[in-house]
Amino acid sequence: MLYAIDHVMRDRLENGRFDSSMRAVEMSIGYRGNMGSHPGVSNPEFLLKEYVISTLFLTNMIVDAPEEDLQLRCHIRVQLVSCGIKRILFKMEAFNYDVIDKQIEKFIESEAVDKEELLGEETDGGHS
Numbered sequence: 001m002l003y004a005i006d007h008v009m010r011d012r013l014e015n016g017r018f019d020s021s022m023r024a025v026e027m028s029i030g031y032r033g034n035m036g037s038h039p040g041v042s043n044p045e046f047l048l049k050e051y052v053i054s055t056l057f058l059t060n061m062i063v064d065a066p067e068e069d070l071q072l073r074c075h076i077r078v079q080l081v082s083c084g085i086k087r088i089l090f091k092m093e094a095f096n097y098d099v100i101d102k103q104i105e106k107f108i109e110s111e112a113v114d115k116e117e118l119l120g121e122e123t124d125g126g127h128s
Contacts, residue, residue: 022083025055029091049100052092056103059085064110070121073114 032048059080066072089104 018080018085019083022080022085022088025052026084026088026091029088032094049095049097052095053097053099053103056092056100056107060103060106060110063107070114070117073110074118077111077114 028048028051032045063073063076063080066076085107089107092100092104
């Protein structure tokens with residue numbers, strides 16, 4: 001998965017692994033309320049919610065995928081933070097949609113667990 005994301009990053013001459021995708025997500029959320037009606041689209045707000053949910057599922061999956069590699073999970077999360085994920089999560093909360101809120105909560109809780117585990121490794125010298 002990360003290989004494919006890195007390939008897109010190189011093709012688009014991006015500096016960060018997630019810059020392009022997070023910029024697209026943030027721009028899409030920015031259109032919320034300005035979509036009006038579109039021929040053939042019955043509910044653009046619903047479609048945007050589905051896009052946000054899919055983005056959150058994918059983001060959480062990417063961060064949690066290296067299950068046994070705390071350092072890699074933390075590295076991926078730092079990359080996401082550096083391209084604005086916290087700001088984007090805040091904007092996603094404005095949907096007030098339970099499924100979105102649960103995925104945001106999962107991201108934040110996983111981050112807290114990883115930070116705690118990382119601090120535990122640092123205090124015991126990496127010996128578990």
